[in-house]
Amino acid sequence: xxxxxxxYRSLKPSYDSxxxxxxxxxxxxxxxxxxxLLCLACKEVTLRKYFEADYADPEEVTxxxxxxxxxxxxxxxxxxxxxxxxxxxxxxxxDANAYAVLLGRILEMVCEDRKATGKNLFSKLQDLAxxxxxxxxxxxxxxxxxxxxxxxAHASLGELTKxxxxxxxxxxxxxxEYVYSAPYLAEKAQQHLNRLKGKRAQEENKSGEDSExxx
Numbered sequence: 001x002x003x004x005x006x007x008y009r010s011l012k013p014s015y016d017s018x019x020x021x022x023x024x025x026x027x028x029x030x031x032x033x034x035x036x037l038l039c040l041a042c043k044e045v046t047l048r049k050y051f052e053a054d055y056a057d058p059e060e061v062t063x064x065x066x067x068x069x070x071x072x073x074x075x076x077x078x079x080x081x082x083x084x085x086x087x088x089x090x091x092x093x094x095d096a097n098a099y100a101v102l103l104g105r106i107l108e109m110v111c112e113d114r115k116a117t118g119k120n121l122f123s124k125l126q127d128l129a130x131x132x133x134x135x136x137x138x139x140x141x142x143x144x145x146x147x148x149x150x151x152x153a154h155a156s157l158g159e160l161t162k163x164x165x166x167x168x169x170x171x172x173x174x175x176x177e178y179v180y181s182a183p184y185l186a187e188k189a190q191q192h193l194n195r196l197k198g199k200r201a202q203e204e205n206k207s208g209e210d211s212e213x214x215x
Contacts, residue, residue: 001037001046008033008052028054034066044068044093074176076184081109085176096160096168097152103172104149107142110179121146138178145171 010031030053037046047067077085088102108121114133116124122143129139148168151157160168 001039003035004038004045005036006034030054030056039093074173074181076180077176078113078180081106081113081176081180084109085172092165092169096162096165099165100145100149100152100160100168103145103168104153106172107145107149107175110175114179134175134178138175141171141174145175 008031010029012027012029012031030051032049033052034047034049037048038044039046045067046065048063048065050061050063052061074082074085084102084106088099088106091102092099104121107125111118111121111124111128114128114131116127116131116133118124118127125134125139125142125146128134129136134142145168148160148164148171152160
């Protein structure tokens with residue numbers, strides 16, 4: 001990426017009098033550096049910032065991307081599928097066709113992970129619905145993603161553009177969230193609730209024991 005614009009916002013306090021100038025000189029220079037970058041591949045811009053100071057180690061700088069905002073990370077995905085999904089997001093801003101192909105591959109990985117059977121991807125999706133792994137309505141969602149994947153993979157079927165990317169995003173996330181994230185978050189919530197119940201029971205037992213000792 002090319003840095004096309006930079007801005008520095010100093011956190012060093014200002015001074016209003018000559019008495020404060022001496023104090024000002026010995027304050028460390030620190031602030032936030034903002035950079036606007038242009039991607040040479042997709043011609044889109046990225047805005048990022050990082051903390052900069054005289055005393056800071058350049059190797060420990062943490063860069064925060066302000067734009068475009070990243071979607072929340074999906075929870076509960078198997079490592080192999082999570083890795084494939086992260087790779088697809090890197091391709092997302094470069095080529096819609098390649099992105100669709102990678103999401104279609106993720107769909108196949110989901111079917112493989114959930115032990116779906118069938119002669120093709122659509123029949124495997126129907127098998128997942130029959131097993132209760134996904135609702136029947138989600139089969140249509142997944143099949144739409146499959147069709148878009150085919151368009152991206154075969155030039156004779158047409159060309160996907162950046163206008164289709166939000167659709168691809170929503171279709172893929174709908175499937176991954178239902179199959180993996182929702183059950184994972186529900187289990188985490190239940191575990192947390194069980195811990196709270198256990199802690200409350202211990203406190204009640206301890207309170208009862210203390211009352212008996214006082215009597």
